[in-house]
Amino acid sequence: MEMKYVPTTCPYCGTGCGFNLVVKDGKVVDTAPWHRAPVNQGKTCAKGNYAAEFVNSPDRLTTPLIKKDGTFVEASWDEAYALIVSKFKAYKPEEMACLASARVSNEENYLLQKFARAVLKTPHVDHCARLCHASTVAGLAAVFGSGAMTNSIEDISEAKCIFVIGSNTFEQHPLIGRRIMMARLNGVKVIVADPRFTPTAKQADLYLPFFSGTDVALLNGLMQHIIKNGWEDKEFIAKRTKDFDKLKEVVMKDTYSLENVAKVTGLPAADIATAAEWIAKAESSALLYSMGITQHTVGVDNVKSTANLQMITGNLGKRGAGVCALRGQNNVQGACDMGCLPNVYSGYQQVANSDLHKKMTEAWGCDIAEGKVGYTVTKMINVLADEPGTLKCMYVMGENPMISDPDLHHVEKGLKNLEFMVVQDIFLTETAELADVVLPGSCYAERDGTQTNTERRVQLWRKAQDAPGQAKPDWQIICELGAAMGYEKQFAFKSPEEIFNEVAKVTPSYGGMTYARLGAEGLHWPCPTAEHPGTPVLHKEKFGTPDGLGILTPIEWKQPAEVPDAEYPLLLTTGRCMWHWHTGTMTRRSESLEREEPTGWVEMNPEDAKALGIKDKEMIRAISRRGEINIGARVTKDIKKGVVFMPFHFKECAANILTNNALDPIASIPEYKACSVRIEKI
Ligand code: SF4
Known part of the structure; x- marks a missing residue:
C-alpha cells in the first residue's frame, strides 16, 4: 500500500485554507492538517475537513457525452471535439458566449478568456463574480483604483x-x-x-x-x-x-x-x-x-x-x-484577475483601451475580439430569454446557472433558446443536463495550478490523483479545443506552469510571480517584479487612482427594486448555510455534509409564523412574482419580523425560483438580498 500526503488548497470558500490530501494507492481518500498552510495554520472548517468525499464520487463524469434525440450517449474525445468545432465555426463571433469559473485554476480561467477572445473572437465572456462581487470590483476600483480586498x-x-x-x-x-x-x-x-x-x-x-x-x-x-x-x-x-x-x-x-x-x-x-x-x-x-x-x-x-x-x-x-x-468562491478573485470579465483582460487591463488591445493581439499572435465590452452573465441570460436569436451558442466551464442565477424559470427559458451549448464540468449539473455536449473536467485534486484567495494571495494547487476515466484537466481540454479550432500555436502549453508564465508575462500585477516563488506561502498581488515581495496591504502611500487620492462619493439611500406590499408582504433574503457550497454539486455529494443539512428551509420570525398559523417544521408554499416552491418552515427569533431567509443550494426547493433579476445599473449584479414573497400554508 502506498500512502502520501499532498498539500493543496481548499476548493470551497475564498479564505484559501491549505490542507493535505491523503492519497492511498493513487486515490484521494481523506484530508489531513497541513500545518504550514499560511492562512489557516492546519485548521479547517467542516467543508474543508470533508473536501475529499466528493472527489471519487460514483457520479463523476468520466467520458464525453453527446445528446442524441434528447438523450446523452457516450462519445470519444475526437467525436466531441469534431462536433464542437463544426458548430463553433458555424456561428458569428457575437452569437457566441463563454462562462468561465470561480472553481477552476487561474491558468484555466486565463485560457478560457483567451479562447473566447482569440479563437471565437467574441467579447462575451464572464463568470459568477457577476453574481457575488461584481459590485466590489466596480465600486472599489472607482474609488480606490483597485477593486479588491x-x-x-x-x-x-x-x-x-x-x-x-x-x-x-x-x-x-x-x-x-x-x-x-x-x-x-x-x-x-x-x-x-x-x-x-x-x-x-x-x-x-x-x-x-x-x-x-x-x-x-x-x-x-x-x-x-x-x-x-x-x-x-x-x-x-x-x-x-x-x-x-x-x-x-x-x-x-x-x-x-x-x-x-x-x-x-x-x-x-x-x-x-x-x-x-x-x-x-x-x-x-x-x-x-x-x-x-x-x-x-x-x-x-x-x-x-x-x-x-x-x-x-x-x-x-x-x-x-x-x-x-470577503470573496465567495475559492478562486473568484483569480477568475476576475485572469480577465474572465467582459470589460478587461487579465490584470484588469481594459479591453476598450486600444494600446492594451494591441498589446494582447501581439502577445497572443492573432487577431482577437475587437476591443468592445461584451455581455455580462446576467445580460447573456436576459438576451437569451428575451431576444431569441441574438446569442446562439455557449461554452460553459464549471458554472451552474440553473441553480445559481436569479429567476430560474427565466434562466431555463433562456438556456433552452440556445442552439448549441457545451458544458465542461465534473458532474452532470442541472445546467449540463440542458447541454448538447458535456465534457468531463477535473476537480481541484487532479491537476497542478494556482488560485487567488480573497486577500489576493496566489497559492499553488498540487495534483494528488489522476482524473477518473477519460476525464481531463480543464486546461488540457481548452488547449486541445484551441488546437482543433486551428490555434495550435496559441494553445501549445504542456503544463499549467507554462500557462502561468504567460499570465505573468502579460499581467503586470502577477509579473514577478513564478511557481518557484509561490512555494508554500504564496504571494499577494500586486507583485510586479521578480524581486517584489508582494503586497498584503494596499494603498499604504497612495491610492491607485490617477491622482493617488481616494474618492469620497456622496450616495443617497434608495429602496430595493421590489419592496413588500399587500400581495407579497414579506422580504426574502437568500444566502448559504454552513454545510453546503453554492449549487451543491460537490457538498451534496459529500455524505458527511449532506447528512447535516439534507434539504432547504425558510427561516421566519415567530410573530410572522403565528399570524399565518404556521408551525416550526411545517411544509409551506413560498410565492413570489416569478414562481413558487414548497419548503419546510424554520420558526426562529433569529430573524427580524417581516424578513424571511432561504439558502439557495437545494434544487428541490430552489430559492432562486423566487428571486428577482433586477440588476445594479453599473455592476449588473442581481438583487438576491431583497425581494417580496408571500407565504401560505399548504
Ligand atoms: Fe477554509 Fe473556507 Fe475551505 Fe473552510 S471552506 S476550510 S474556511 S477555505
Missing part, C-alpha cells in the same frame, strides 16, 4: 474594532470568522449588522439587526454621527482623499440623522451612535463585508459607502484596518 486576512487579527456588515463570516468564511472570535477574546470590539441573528452576530459586542436593503442609510447615519462629533480623521481626509465637502452635503442631511436612520433601518438610534463611536475612536478599525452588501440593485453604492466610512475614519493603508471584501 485592501488588507490581508492576518491583518484582521490586528484590528482594534471589527465592523462586519452583510457577512455571516462564521458560517461562510469560517477560518476568517475564527480570527474575529480570537480578536474579540483579546478585547477587540466587534459590531455585526445583519437582518439575521447569525452565528457571527451572536459573537458580537454590538448587534445591529437592520432591514435588508438599508445599508446606505445605516452607513450614512454612522458617518453623520462621526462628523457631527468631530471624530473624523481630518489629516487622512485632507492628505489622502478628495470630495469630502460633496460627501458631507449628502450625509449631513436630516434624512441621515440618528432618528431618521433608526426609523428606516429598524435599529435603536443609541446603537447606531455606539457603533459610530467605536469605529471612529478605535486606533484601527477593519470593515468586513460580503454578499449582504454586494447583492443589491444598489450594490456598487453600498460598496462605495463602506469605502467612504473607512476613508473618513482614516482606516485605509494601514494594518488592522481596510475594506475587507
